[in-house]
Amino acid sequence: MINALRYSNFGGIEQLKWEKIESPEVLAGQIRVRVTAVSINPMDWLIIGNPQMAQQFGVQLPQKFGYDFAGIVDKTSQGVTAYKVGDRVFGTTYDGAASEQIILPVKSDSRHRIVKTPDFITDEIASSLGVAGMTAANCLNTIKLNSDDTVLIGGAAGGVGVFTVQLAKIRGARVIGTSSPSTFDFLRRLGAEPIAYGDQLLTNLQQTEAPKITAAIDLYSHDVVNVALELGVPKEKITSIIMYPPLPEGIKTSTGGAATEEDMKVILEAIQTKQLVVLIAEKFSIQDYEEAIKTQMARHTHGKIVMTLS
Incomplete structure (x- = not known):
């Protein structure tokens, strides 16, 4: 069993629960990532209260919260060579990111994007780039x-x-x-x-x-x-x-x-050359998710709100 932040009904953020779920199974062509950071975007909490918007993103209840993540590969399926256990990665997943473990296909598709995390950025910064x-x-x-x-x-x-x-x-x-x-x-x-x-x-x-x-x-x-x-x-x-x-x-x-892999390369190069600064406004533990989301909802911060998982 693992912990995940998810909601089973639409409404306010009071619908969110940090709760036990079954550990995800790794199938052919997939990897498992131990999540270390999740950044919050307005779409994350807007979707909870807007079933019409949720439909656009293919939400199926119960749904894990969040889309942006960073973490470390901790298991791969047989035959996977593009990633190995211990690789740092980041990206987005429509299946929900706020979980101790997530499953991702090795090849990015319309619902999942995965990128190797370069050494010059932290997991907190990496988790802020996807959306x-x-x-x-x-x-x-x-x-x-x-x-x-x-x-x-x-x-x-x-x-x-x-x-x-x-x-x-x-x-x-x-x-x-x-x-x-x-x-x-x-x-x-x-x-x-x-x-x-x-x-x-x-x-x-x-x-x-x-x-x-x-x-x-x-x-x-x-x-x-x-x-x-x-x-x-x-x-x-x-x-x-x-x-x-x-x-x-x-x-x-x-x-x-709709952005491309080339767009992400431009972003990463701009960070490395210090042409682009990624601002982390505040960091919270995932257990303090309610405070973290309310801080983002107030929209008074300059930069990203990040939740970390120990």
Whole structure:
């Protein structure tokens, strides 16, 4: 038997239980990973309270919590040569990551992504890359961001936003990021030009000396999408990670699942060369999952919330 954090009914986070389940069996073409860290994303707790959203991710109750993980391979099936016991790995799994052990196919597919963890990052950092890093990368790919663009990023100081700002700067784009005024200095350190979010966003952009916006990425609500349309940004240069309510016709959504292995290579190289800093806002033990999730839900932290498993 092993412990796992999972829910058997939809609702609030009170549905989550750290409980005993059967140890997973390793089948042909699979490996077993002893999980050491799980990072939290908004989608993790939003899905618990939204059966319609859960359906999009193939949730079948009972469902283990979380998608991002890092850990160590502790068992392989016969014939597996790509991984060996003791290898550090990280990635995402739609089957749920918050468990002492998880089973993964050796070959990544639409529901699982696995990457060997390089020596220059910790498991906590590795566990933060799968959803947030790849979602940020796909946002840039969707709008074909380049060095000629000035991009408006909504929710620029959040978990995905921190990656998006830095990756956009690496591409040479000029970045304007929305946040609360108390976060302006933080965004400036990332290389973004901050502007206050809210009802006055359009007016603020029109009244400042900000350059013409040529692209937009909305990571928090549809406000930036609507403002970008008002400013005449072409629809193909606008994207959002917020699927509900439905976006205006012609605006594409972006998800981490659509990013590529090459995108992850770019992220890892940027971390190694110190062009990209992965910020861990707070770490919690998995037993303190309720406090960890509530901290992430408040959305006042700069960077990722990580739960560790001993």
